[in-house]
Amino acid sequence: MNLGPVVQDAGVRFSAWSPDATQLWLCLFDAADRETRWPMLRDAQGCWHVEVAGMGPGARYGLRADGPYDPAAGLWFDPGKLLLDPYAPAIDRPFVHDPLLAARRGEGGDTAPLMPKGVVTATLPPMPVAPPRFDPGGLIYEVQVRGLTMLHPDVPVAQRGTIAAIAHPAVIAHLRKLHVSAIELMPVNAWIDERHLGPIGLTNYWGYNPVSYFALDPRLAPGGLAELRGTVAALHEAGIGVILDMVYNHDGESDAQGTTLSLRGLDAKTYFRHAPDGQLINDTGTGNSIACNAPVVRRLILDSLRHFVVQAGVDGFRFDLGPALGRMADGFDPAAPLLQAMRADPLLADRIMIAEPWDIGPGGYQLGRFGDGWLEWNDRYRDDMRRFWRGDAGMTGAFATRLAGSSDIFGGQATRSVNFLAAHDGFTLADLTAYEHRHNHANGEDGRDGHGENFSWNNGVEGASDNPVIQAARRQDIMALLSTLFCSRGAIMLSAGDEFGRSQQGNNNAYAQDNAIGWVDWDGRDRAIEAHAFALAALRARTPELRDVAILSDADVDWLDEDGQPLSVAQWQDPARRRLALRYRVSGLILCVNGDATACRFHIDGRWLDAGGRSIVVIEGANPCGRPIAGNG
Known part of the structure; x- marks a missing residue:
């Protein structure tokens, strides 16, 4: 049976799951916010139902649940707390944190x-x-929806900061000039601020604190699901997923001092993982x-994923802290029931699935373990490439391995790597070359938040500089980093604005900087920098060898020194070596890398480059003639 509200000919049927509750009520609200409560009936499986005749789309509602109150046992029933239905398809306004929500x-x-x-x-017609x-x-x-267009x-x-704005011509x-294959929207589901942000005058900007897995946040999608659907259609028309x-x-x-908004008030014992002593x-x-x-x-989770495929036509999903999807009692299992179900589901089986393959739990680092059908954010690529261009010794072999598809991580014939040098979480690409240390004081945590080790450098001056020599050096480094990314095997990811030198003033954790x-x-x-990125994108688009996901082998390429001779074992092992060339055997494409x-x-090949x-x-x-087609040399 479908959970949530189902519009029928005679009215709306509401269903919610709460097996330990002694009573659930459907709470309807009129235009003046007057509340009418409808007792719901429980079935043998722990689902509660009620049908309201004469009701249709536009009705506003919530749930209340009564039952034992024992937080230490995972029981948080409190009829004084209005709860959001986990399956509510939309909400009437954004969440705003208030201490009373945690009373x-x-x-x-x-x-x-x-x-x-x-x-x-009303359910939209299913997408083909x-x-x-x-x-x-x-x-x-990678795009933070609000931030992409607030200054465009x-x-x-009136449209800036919304999902609809992404469909602006x-x-x-711009996306087409970059030959973007797919745009990845940072969370668009309804979220709430962390409780420490309000008192210091900040809000959650990134959205990684969801309350609903169905409803879009009205700040990003004032037009609701239809707005997302329209933007998806416009991007598809442009060939972009x-x-x-x-x-x-x-x-x-x-945590245990947190709010009661939805899942906690219905069945915290089941929805949240608990230690044997009852602690979250x-x-x-x-x-x-x-x-x-x-x-x-x-x-x-499966219903939520299907919802966005069928109702909005999305092409895939990226999963924040992906090991959570496969966590069992004994740790992460790539054959966990949820992961298997996602790949067996007829609506989801062919979707793009991208894991952020780490969290902070025991055994939380799982890069390379998600298996066939999964792409994975490759932080080893990020760190090794940063260290090479920073000038760390002994990084030439790692540079080549990452450029070739990270065979040491993914093995087999094809890479599943999502190669990236910068993402929302961390320094921007430009800030990598301008800041050795994070500058996060605007976040109100005395600069303690965010990553402490970024493998970054500052070209002689920490932060912004008017010195033209330093500016030129930083631009050179940014171009080299972009060249590295666009010439790497596997999928590549660029964070919005990195293609033209966007800075966050050294803040490497701008989650609260709206x-x-x-x-x-x-x-x-x-x-x-932007012209350089466009040239690289055009090169990659017209060069199948650069877009191939097969891991490079010695049958595909020659690794050469400055004299055009194969790199010897001694040269590979030389910690001071920072130069190499790569020649594709079929096309003759050559990459000359000077670190x-x-x-x-x-x-x-008889040419001086x-x-x-x-x-x-x-x-x-x-x-x-040997003239560079794309490059910053």
Whole structure:
């Protein structure tokens, strides 16, 4: 039986799961927020139901649950707490944190005035099922929906910061110049601020604190699901897929001092993972961990994924703290029931599935273990490539391994790597070259939050600089990093704005910066870096060998030194070596990599190729004069 509200000819049927409750009520709210309660009836499986005749789309509602109150035993029943139906398809306003939402039973009063209400919606006609729009070796463009367009000069002011704004012709034109294969939207589901943010005047900007796995956040999608659907259609028309970043590892109700908003008030014992002593397990660092492989939770997650495929036509999903999806009593299992069900489901089996393959729990680092059908964020690529360009000794072999597809991690014939140098979590690409240390004081945590080790450098001055020599060195480094990314085997990912030098002023954890620090500065973009990114994107688009996901082998390429000779074992092992060339045997494409600060000349196939300090020069085989087609040398 379907959970949530189901619109029928005679009215609406509401269903919710809460096996330990002694009573559930459906709470309907009129235009003046007056509440009418309807007792629900329980069936033998622990589901509660009620049918309301004459009701249709637009009705606003919530749930109340009564039963034993024993938080230490995972029982949080409190009829004074209005609850969001986990299957509510929409909400009438965003969540706003209030301490009363976390008050214990009998202490805080009724929370209905503080709670967004679920909204009954008409089911949209199912989207035609089509193969995902995605090139396995293409570019994924990571976007925080609000930040992408808040400062975009061509997007109407009233539309900025919304999902609809991404469909603006100026935005799509930019994506096409980058040859974006799929855009990855950071969380768009309704979320709530962490409780420490309000008192210091900040809000959650990234959205990684969900309350609903179905309802979109009204701040991002004032037009609801139809807005997402329309943007997906516009991007599909441009040949661009859409990936949603989903957060199933925790919810916004946090720890034992947190709020009661939805899952906690209905069945915390089942929805959240608990230690033998009854304490909440916190493998996420957010206060709670969702029990993804409990049958009812598994159903919730699968229903949520299907919802966005059928109702919005999305092409795939990226999973925040992905090991949570496969956590069992004994740890992570790549054959966990949820992971198997996702790949067996007829609506989900062909979707793009991307894991962030780590969390902070025991055995939480699982890079390379998600198996066939999964792409994985490759932080080893991120760190090794940063260390090479920073100038760390002995990184040339690691550079080559990552460029070739990370065979040491993924094995087999094809890589499943999502190669990235920067993402929302960490420094921007430009800040890698301008800051050795994080500068997160604006977050109100005395600079303690965010990663401490970023493998970054500052080219002689920490932070912004007017010195043209330093500016040129930083631009050179950014271009080298971009060249590395676009010439790597496997899928590649670029965080929005990194293609033109976006800075967050050294903040490497801008989750609470819904302001100019976190927004993409379109007027301030570096046009030279942007032109370089466009040239690299065009090169990758017209070069099948660069988009191939087969791991490079000695049958595919020659690894050469500056004189065009095969690199010897001694050269590979030389910790001081920072130069190498890569020649594709079929096309003759050549990459000349100079990680040293001084310029050099490569002599390959009878041609002299000049490579400036800290640069990559790319030569296409059909270019006999040796002029760089794309590069920063």
